[in-house]
Amino acid sequence: MPLNRYPSRMISVILLAALMLSACGSEKPAPEAAPTAMPTLSPLPSTIPEPSPTAEPAAQQVSGLTGLPVQEGSLPRPLAVMINNAPAARPQSGVSEADILYEVLAEGGITRIIGIFQSHTGVVKIGPIRSIRPYLIDIGESYGGVTVHAGGSPAAYAILQRQKKEDMDEIGKAGAYFWRDKERKAPHNLYSNAAKLREGAAKLGYAGSVAVPGYQFTDPDFLPTEGEAAAELNVNFLLKSYTVGYKYDAQRRTYLRSVNGKPHLDLNNNNPVEAANVMVIGADHKVLDDVGRLQIDVELGGEALLFQRGTVLKGKWARNPGDIIRFVKADGTEALMYPGVTHILIVPNSPSFSSHVEYPVSPSRD
Numbered sequence: 001m002p003l004n005r006y007p008s009r010m011i012s013v014i015l016l017a018a019l020m021l022s023a024c025g026s027e028k029p030a031p032e033a034a035p036t037a038m039p040t041l042s043p044l045p046s047t048i049p050e051p052s053p054t055a056e057p058a059a060q061q062v063s064g065l066t067g068l069p070v071q072e073g074s075l076p077r078p079l080a081v082m083i084n085n086a087p088a089a090r091p092q093s094g095v096s097e098a099d100i101l102y103e104v105l106a107e108g109g110i111t112r113i114i115g116i117f118q119s120h121t122g123v124v125k126i127g128p129i130r131s132i133r134p135y136l137i138d139i140g141e142s143y144g145g146v147t148v149h150a151g152g153s154p155a156a157y158a159i160l161q162r163q164k165k166e167d168m169d170e171i172g173k174a175g176a177y178f179w180r181d182k183e184r185k186a187p188h189n190l191y192s193n194a195a196k197l198r199e200g201a202a203k204l205g206y207a208g209s210v211a212v213p214g215y216q217f218t219d220p221d222f223l224p225t226e227g228e229a230a231a232e233l234n235v236n237f238l239l240k241s242y243t244v245g246y247k248y249d250a251q252r253r254t255y256l257r258s259v260n261g262k263p264h265l266d267l268n269n270n271n272p273v274e275a276a277n278v279m280v281i282g283a284d285h286k287v288l289d290d291v292g293r294l295q296i297d298v299e300l301g302g303e304a305l306l307f308q309r310g311t312v313l314k315g316k317w318a319r320n321p322g323d324i325i326r327f328v329k330a331d332g333t334e335a336l337m338y339p340g341v342t343h344i345l346i347v348p349n350s351p352s353f354s355s356h357v358e359y360p361v362s363p364s365r366d
Contacts, residue, residue, distance in 0.1 A: 012186050014335075017312075022144070022179045025295040025326045027043065043112060044129070055228075057248045061075065062211070063076060063099065063118065063119045063195070063203070063214075064112075064212060064214020064215065065078075065099040065100055065118055065119065065143070065212070065214060065215065065342075066105035066217065066339060066340060066341060066342075067217035067337060067338075067339035067340070068101050068117055068119065068339050068340065070316065071119075072121065073121075074209070074278070075116065075118055075119065075209070075212070076121060076198060076209060077118075077144060077145065077146060077201070077206070077207060077208055077209050077212075078099075078116050078117060078118040078143045078144055078145035078146075078212060079089045079115075079116075079117045079118070079145055079146055079148055079194065079197050079198070079201075080114060080115075080116055080117075080139070080140025080141070080143060080145030080146065080148065081094075081097065081098075081112060081114070081115045081126050081127075081129060081192075082112060082113075082129060082130050082131065082132050082136055082147070082149040082150075083111055083112070083113040083114070083115055083126070083128065083129065083130065083241075083364055084112075084113075084127070084128040084129065084130035084187075084188055084190075085103070085110065085111050085112055085113045086110055086188060086300065087241060088184075088185070088188045089128045089130075089184075089188040089303050090259065091267040092127065092128065092266070092267060093125040093126060093128075093191065093263050093265070093266065093267065093268045093271050094115065094117070094123045094124075094125055094126035094127070094193075094268055095113065095115060095122045095264075095266050096265075096266035096268070096271040096272065096273050096274070097117065097266070098115035098116055098117050098120075098341065098345065099116050099117065099118050099119050099120075099122040099341060099342075100115075100116035100143065100341070100342050100343075101113060101114070101115055101116070101267075101273070101275070101341065101342075101344070102114040102139055102343075102344050102345075102346065103114075103237075103244065103343070103344075103345045103346070104135070104136070104139075104296065104345075104346040105237055105238065105285065105294055105296070105346075105348070106131075106133060106294070107291055107292035107293045107294055108244065108291075108292045109238035109239035109292075110242065111237050111238070111242050111249070111257065112133075112136065114131060114136060114140060115141055115224045116140070116143050116145060117194060118143075120194070121161075121194055121195075121198075122194060122195070123193055123194040123268075124193050124194075124268060125191050125192075125193050125267075125268055126148075126191060126192055126193055126197075127181075127191035127192065128181075128184070128187075128188045128189055128190050128191060129148060129149065129150050129170065129178065129188055129190045129191065129192060130150060130151075130166075130187070130190075131149055131150055131151040131153070131156075132147060132152035132153070132156045133152065133156050133293070133294070134153070134155050134156050134159055134295070135163065135294075135295070135296040135297075135298050136156070137156060137159055137160070137167075138202075138298055138299075139274050139298055139325075141172055142213070142319075142322075142324045142325070143212055143213065143324060144210040144211060144212045144213075145238050146166050146167065146168060146197070146201050146206055147165065147166075147167040147168070148168045148172070148192065148197055149167065149168070149169055150169065150170035150171055150178070150190050151169070151170075151171045151186075152169070153293050155288075156294070163172060165221065166201075166204075166206045167214060168189060168197060168200055168201060170192075170203070173204070174204065175311060176200070176201050176240070177192055177196040177197055177200035178192045179190065179191055179192070179197065187293040189213040189322060194321070208226075213323055213324045215292075215324075215326070215337045215342070216285065216334060216336050216337065217335035217336060217337050217338065217339050218337070218338060220253070220338055220339050223246065223309065224308060224309050224310075224311040224313075226311075226313055226329070227306075227311040227312050227313035227314070228309065228311060229310060229311055229312075230248075230307055230311055230312035230359045230360065231248040231360070232245065232246060232247040232248065232345075232359060232360065233245070233246050233248065233255075233278070233280070233307060233357060233359040234246075234357070234358045234359070235280055235345050235347060235356060235357050236356055236357075236358075237272060237347060237348075237356065238348075240257075240260075241260060243260055243261075244257065244258070244259055244345065245257070245258040245261065246260075246275070246278050246307065246343075246351065247260070248307075248309075248310040249274075249340070250310065252274065253276065253309065253340075254274040254275060254276050255274060255275050255276075255278050255307060255343075256272050256273075256274050257272070257273040257275065257343070258273075274341065275340065275341045275342060276308065276338040276339065276340025276341060277307070277308050277338055277339070277340065277341075277342040277343070277344065278306070278307040278308075278342075278343045278345070279304060279305070279306050279307075279308065279317070279327055279342065279343070279344045279345070280304065280305045280307075280344075280345045280347060280356075280357050281302065281304040281305075281317040281325065281344065281345070281346055281347070282302045282303045282304070282346075282347055282348070282349045282353030282356075283296050283297050283298060283300070283302060283346050283347075283348070283349060284296070284297040284300065284302075284348075284349055285325075285348040285349070285350070296346065298319070298325070298346070299319055299321060301316055301317055302315055302316065302353070303315060303317075303349075303353040303354075304315065304317040304327055304328075304347060305357060305359075306327045306335055307359075308337075308338050309338065312359060313327075313335060315327055315328055315329045315330055315335065316328045316331070319364070325344060331361065345357075
């Protein structure tokens with residue numbers, strides 16, 4: 001009997017050990033956790049938010065006139081402001097904050113400045129503001145701008161009224177958006193600012209934004225591979241009191257402007273009036289009357305010089321209907337602009353285009 005009990009005990013022990021091993025195996029972590037603790041493979045909005053168009057940072061807008069990023073909001077419609085350039089009107093206000101700056105003859109040898117303002121929406125003072133001529137209307141409108149002026153020639157008024165132009169005239173219905181500065185004598189003391197002009201344009205029912213032609217720009221770090229070295233230039237319109245100079249500043253990468261040998265500074269902020277691109281173009285001028293009013297052809301095209309990064313490029317200027325003035329190289333392609341402000345000086349073709357612009361002769365680049 002005792003011999004018979006021993007095997008049964010062995011069997012019991014073996015069974016007990018098997019049960020224990022089975023129990024131990026059941027305590028291992030299950031390959032799948034409970035549904036409430038298992039993260040789903042599909043992204044949940046509460047834990048992994050999907051990117052949305054409104055959540056993504058908006059791409060920074062770049063100005064088609066300067067090639068520079070726009071600091072605030074969208075670009076408004078340009079303002080084309082006629083700025084007095086008589087000696088008594090200097091220094092002017094706001095001229096360093098224009099995207100494009102033109103200088104062109106008015107009459108009697110004096111010149112007028114046209115500031116195309118778009119990127120800088122908070123210009124606190126612009127002027128002194130002066131009268132308009134037909135070709136000045138044409139230039140301002142080529143950028144889609146609201147033309148801003150105080151009076152004008154009979155021919156200019158005929159165009160404004162007959163064609164129902166969108167302009168702001170201090171002598172006319174927009175007078176409330178200008179003011180006179182008591183520090184200066186009339187007529188060299190009329191001013192406005194960007195906020196007032198845009199407010200007035202809106203109340204007059206003018207569109208706040210329009211399609212604006214732009215330039216083509218190159219990388220600011222690219223060095224010119226064409227043209228001749230030209231670190232400075234002088235432009236003489238007719239009178240000696242309207243001699244304009246530009247000198248290249250390699251650190252600023254701009255041409256600093258001077259008038260009659262003195263730096264041209266903005267009265268608002270004492271900043272230099274400067275340009276990354278200086279275009280000098282020749283146009284046909286015709287005297288119309290005894291006052292000396294002119295007819296200037298700003299459509300035909302002609303000889304031109306383009307100064308950039310301490311070099312000068314010879315070429316032509318051209319303008320298609322409804323477009324802006326552009327610089328065309330000898331190979332027929334449009335020259336690329338460097339990001340920044342562009343100045344365009346329109347001089348007479350007589351006695352010759354070259355007689356109005358001088359710059360030191362330097363060897364041609366390879």
